[in-house]
Amino acid sequence: MRLSDLGLTEAQVTGLSDVLRRRLPDVAAEAVGEIQAQLPALVRPHDPRYATFLTQAVHEGIGRFVEVLTGGDGHLEELCDFYRDLGVLIAEEGIAQDTWQAGFRVSTGVAINRLTEAVGSLPGVTPTVVAKVAQDVLYYLEQITSATAEGYAGARSAADVLHHRRKLLELLISDDPRPGTVRRLAADAGWAVPRTIAAVALSLRADAAVLRPGVPADALTGLHMPEPCLIIPDPAGPGRRDRLAAELKDWTAAVGPTVPVTQAGRSLRWARRTLELAARGGLDTGRPVHAGDHGMPLVLLHGAEMMDQLTAGLLAPLAGLRRSREALMETLLRCLQTGFNASEVAAILHMHPQTIRYRMRQLDEAFGPAIREPDRNLEYQAAVTYWLQVHPLPELPGS
Numbered sequence: 001m002r003l004s005d006l007g008l009t010e011a012q013v014t015g016l017s018d019v020l021r022r023r024l025p026d027v028a029a030e031a032v033g034e035i036q037a038q039l040p041a042l043v044r045p046h047d048p049r050y051a052t053f054l055t056q057a058v059h060e061g062i063g064r065f066v067e068v069l070t071g072g073d074g075h076l077e078e079l080c081d082f083y084r085d086l087g088v089l090i091a092e093e094g095i096a097q098d099t100w101q102a103g104f105r106v107s108t109g110v111a112i113n114r115l116t117e118a119v120g121s122l123p124g125v126t127p128t129v130v131a132k133v134a135q136d137v138l139y140y141l142e143q144i145t146s147a148t149a150e151g152y153a154g155a156r157s158a159a160d161v162l163h164h165r166r167k168l169l170e171l172l173i174s175d176d177p178r179p180g181t182v183r184r185l186a187a188d189a190g191w192a193v194p195r196t197i198a199a200v201a202l203s204l205r206a207d208a209a210v211l212r213p214g215v216p217a218d219a220l221t222g223l224h225m226p227e228p229c230l231i232i233p234d235p236a237g238p239g240r241r242d243r244l245a246a247e248l249k250d251w252t253a254a255v256g257p258t259v260p261v262t263q264a265g266r267s268l269r270w271a272r273r274t275l276e277l278a279a280r281g282g283l284d285t286g287r288p289v290h291a292g293d294h295g296m297p298l299v300l301l302h303g304a305e306m307m308d309q310l311t312a313g314l315l316a317p318l319a320g321l322r323r324s325r326e327a328l329m330e331t332l333l334r335c336l337q338t339g340f341n342a343s344e345v346a347a348i349l350h351m352h353p354q355t356i357r358y359r360m361r362q363l364d365e366a367f368g369p370a371i372r373e374p375d376r377n378l379e380y381q382a383a384v385t386y387w388l389q390v391h392p393l394p395e396l397p398g399s
Contacts (some may be wrong), residue, residue: 017116020066027114028059031107039103043093057086062111065140080147087151093224097152101145108141147246162221169220169231172264173199191220199256199268200248200288201275204229213250216243227272231264234359238298245287253288254278257309270309273302295379307386314383317366324362326388332360333384336377 002377032055035042042054064079090100120127168185171177186193202223204213215221220231228251234240235258244255256271274291279297283289291298295310318325331345338344342360346353363371371380 001021001124023114023118024059024063024066027111027142028062030053030114031058031062033361034110035103038106039099039393042099042103042317053089057083061107062200065111065136066115079144083147086152087148087153088155090148091152091155097149100148100152102375104141104145104148108138112138161190165191166222166224169222169229172197172220172231173222173229173268174265177262177264182261189220193234193261195260196235196258197231197233197261197264197267198235198258199264200230200232200244201254201256201268201271202230203252203275203279204228205250205252214247216247227315227369229268229271231268240395241288241290248288251346252278252285255290257291257313267307270298270302270306273298273306296317296382299382309384310379311383311387314380328359328362328366329384329388331356332363332371333381333388334386335360335363335379336371336381340372 035054060079060082112134117131122319164185168182168189168191171181171185183193200219215223215230216232218233222229222231232240232244232255235255244253252275253279254270254271254274256267256274259267270291274289274294277283277294278285278289280384283294291306292310292313293308295313298306299310315329318328321328330349334345334348335341338348340360342353342356345351346356349356
């Protein structure tokens with residue numbers, strides 16, 4: 001129905017159209033305010049994007065209705081597409097059906113009251129016209145509610161999986177995730193339990209305007225949490241860093257150490273500490289920041305636990321050795337201190353230079369060129385010194 005179909009004069013249609021368009025911002029703002037007051041489940045104070053999207057949805061709905069009513073170019077099918085997408089989003093966010101339906105009823109009530117009030121205030125407009133406008137608001141609500149329900153129903157199975165994945169993430173970052181419970185929840189969530197994982201701490205970029213910023217498809221997502229995070233499987237896989245950089249372009253992201261699945265909480269602690277370090281400035285946050293790349297600053301900030309992690313990662317090539325490991329550790333430390341000068345190392349350790357050269361070859365075979373890189377010297381010295389001080393704890397992987 002349009003105003004021109006109600007038997008009104010052209011002057012009445014023009015006047016009524018002007019009134020409805022002028023009232024639109026106030027009506028939409030009042031509807032948003034009522035929803036926020038009556039249905040706090042639809043508002044997430046820690047994430048202002050939801051308030052923005054709620055405002056957009058209400059303005060879109062009421063605005064398109066006014067356009068149709070006043071003879072503009074509002075198309076109902078385009079609006080239904082918008083509300084189908086809204087239904088998918090509502091399902092993915094775990095918002096109950098009765099909650100969003102209540103939101104529609106609240107906004108419709110405000111729209112009927114205010115739009116019919118505006119129509120009835122014009123001279124020559126009969127109660128029949130007012131009643132027909134109210135009837136059309138209800139029909140319009142039925143159409144967009146149906147479209148939203150269609151999108152919602154189509155996404156419910158995906159939302160159920162998301163719910164199970166959130167429960168799994170919350171278990172993994174808890175203090176004591178039991179392997180049996182992890183396997184059961186992972187099966188419910190359709191998530192293959194990987195050999196290793198890493199937690200990712202997230203902070204939405206100030207210039208990210210999207211409501212649903214991108215995340216890796218195989219990640220467990222905790223975007224509903226006050227401090228958003230992810231758990232990603234097999235973080236050290238080929239090309240993983242570059243893929244993460246593309247997938248997390250909307251976020252400032254910090255990736256924690258690679259750990260077994262049941263140690264996700266530890267990885268998340270260091271991911272959040274790395275995010276804190278990034279927030280202090282001085283790091284390139286255009287790509288995800290990896291805790292393992294900033295071991296020394298994190299150690300200085302947070303102490304021994306990161307030193308254990310740094311040592312385990314850097315010295316892993318010697319994990320399989322037993323009888324010769326301690327001797328190689330001491331030789332490696334002296335090599336790092338002397339610039340791999342075999343004669344100087346031999347003098348310090350009171351050994352024949354040929355023995356030291358043999359050990360150097362073992363070290364080069366185990367570590368590759370990394371131990372001779374000047375930029376890594378300090379980290380390797382710190383790791384070896386720490387290992388020698390606390391040996392036999394912490395043990396290296398595979399010990």
